[in-house]
Amino acid sequence: MAAMYQEWQTTILVFAVVLISLAAGAVLRMALARLARRLHPVRHVWTHGLLSGASLPLQMLIWVLGIALAGQLLLQHGGDPPPDSLLAHGLGPVRDVLVIAVVMWFLLRAVNQIQSNLLARARDRERELDPTAADAIGKLTKASVVITAILMMMQALGFSIAGLLAFGGMGGIAVGFAAQSLVANLLGGLTIFASRPFKVGEYIIIPGTDLMGGVEHIGWRATRLIGFDCKPFYVPNAMFNTQPVINHTRMTNRRIMEDIHIRYADIDAVPGIVADGRALLREHPGIKHDFFAFNFSSCGTYSLKLSLYAFTVSTDYNDYMDVQEDVLLKIADIIRRHGARMTGPVSTVDMPQLQGQSPVPFDPAAGSGQAALSPMPPSLPPVPGA
Template structure:
């Protein structure tokens, strides 16, 4: 009878502890949340990240303490032996998990805070570098937590490290591609040939578009036709890469064809076209070319080579269109014409064409005669 009474007394105490935990969590919500909101407005990134990450883990700590007390009451008189053997390692793992949760939340909020502060101050910050540092810190936190958890469960850390040295060789051979992609991602973060939001092209492949994310295994590139490419990071260690977002100017390179009969007008056309380029506000004036290049199959080949001051594609096309139209006007102003592919047939004397065959339909005959009447 006394043992039965003691058991129910312990269960009652455990129930009261759980009730106290629920009440304490409500009190913490009423006190901690307004305190965090008030202090977070001060603008300190580190303090804000810690405070904003604190609320859920604090609730977890309260529950762990409460459950520890409750289990202590339940197992005080030798009861619930299975619970007394299971709870201590579970509690240790829960504490490790809470610490990891808190640290990961803090790292994430620090990333957001640094980016927000740079945006508010109008500063240019590299999101790729922030993402890389955040991933490395997260990886270090998780690896450390796993080692601590294994040690708390009774595993030997030295034995695990020795096994890792031997097993790492086998794993390395079995996962060469994965390891290569991992180091390829680290190379991207270290050398930064591109970052998220930039436009890249990989010659010899179909990969071209905007970099949307850089992962540990692959980089996601959204193509110009809105198809996503998932490029293994190992490719960036050896592949040639063109970063369009870092160009300083766009190139205009065109051939214009002038009739052979206008060869005497070439010097004047070239002079006026070069004057146009030298005065055009959209062209870089340190280097440009408009000259006769060669004798083509059907026309004189005039070569246009210049760079625009803008890298925006729409502005580039507008500048290019404006220059081509104005050069066309210069050609016409000098009495010349732009040539199109033509062929000249020389007929021997006395030889002529003669119509033969059935008479065409009236409407076809009218179509054939209409250009002459015009």
């Protein structure tokens, strides 16, 4: 009778511990979630992040500890278990591993939530917070948490950390040779995060290749870009260690560089055209005034060449096109007001004059570059001495 009472007492005690643990975990999770919802993520960045990250892991931690306590009660009041039983030897290490896993889960959730809160606060206060740097710090923090947790789990399971590190040092050489591309991509990702040659949202160009696009995501192995055709493509991070990168977004001005050709017959109008063109650039609101050039640069094989070199104030592509269009049209108007004409490639054809025939006339109505030729005589005059 006493043995039956002891057995039922142990069963009831274990059941009560498990039930209380489940109920306490659920209540605590709901309380923390409600408290986190009351806190504003922008005004309470850290507190909101910790409470939001702790709700589910704390519930799981209470469950793990409750079940571990129930198992301990079974060992103490359920009789002496066999010395080699799994419950006697595995309860402690399994409990420690689960506790470490739950703490790791909490820290990872908290890091993600705090990172999101910091970015939201920067946007709310209209401050610039580099999302690439924030993402890099978050990834490094999470990697440190995971590596530390794994080492603690292995130590809890009875592995020697010193021996593991020594084995890792020897095996690292073999792994490095076997995974050179992976290691190179990881180092390339670290280089991007450290030097920040570009960040998410910027447009980059890799010279010597057809790779250009907007940066959407910077990962540990590859960087995702989106091209002009709205198709994403992935660039291995190792390429950024060996290839130059042009950051198109960080340009300070856009360049206008054009060659304008006028006729040789308008050589006397060149000084006036150049002077009025410089005055136009000097007064134009869309042109950067600290440096520009408009000069008579060379005498080409078919025309006189005027070179225009200037920078726009705005880097927006639509503004740049509007300014360039306005400047070119006004320069064309200046040329026209000086009585000159713009021209393109032309060619001269020398037509021999036949004996007894008038010169071949040119008829402009016949079309550009075409001549209306007089009809050929029915027979050519005899060649003397033939």
